[in-house]
Amino acid sequence: MPETVILCPVDELSSGQAKRFDVAGHRIALVRTGDEFHAVGDRCSHENYSLAEGEVWVDEREIECPRHGSTFDLCTGEPCSLPATHAVPVYEVTVADGNVSVILP
Numbered sequence: 001m002p003e004t005v006i007l008c009p010v011d012e013l014s015s016g017q018a019k020r021f022d023v024a025g026h027r028i029a030l031v032r033t034g035d036e037f038h039a040v041g042d043r044c045s046h047e048n049y050s051l052a053e054g055e056v057w058v059d060e061r062e063i064e065c066p067r068h069g070s071t072f073d074l075c076t077g078e079p080c081s082l083p084a085t086h087a088v089p090v091y092e093v094t095v096a097d098g099n100v101s102v103i104l105p
């Protein structure tokens, strides 16, 4: 049964910022690009590094792993460059009443 979980107020992140949340066993990187929010699995698919600590590429809608530099598409979770070859999970995001929420599967 999908579950909607509030992560934070909209203004907690500015464009180009990412933040890690641990909710209900999911490790999530919430990322803001402009007025859009994206939620992807925070654990790089190459090794266990936190994507939320990486650089956000706002125009490309990608986040760069801080360890070896793979970038991940924030809309699909797919890696855009090596060494990562597997996608990270993507979570649906909703914004309501000034809060950002994710829908957990």
Ligand code: FES
Pocket (backbone or CB within 6 Å): 044, 045, 046, 047, 048, 049, 065, 066, 067, 068, 069, 070, 082, 083, 084
């Ligand atoms: S740990 Fe992320 S690219 Fe290697």
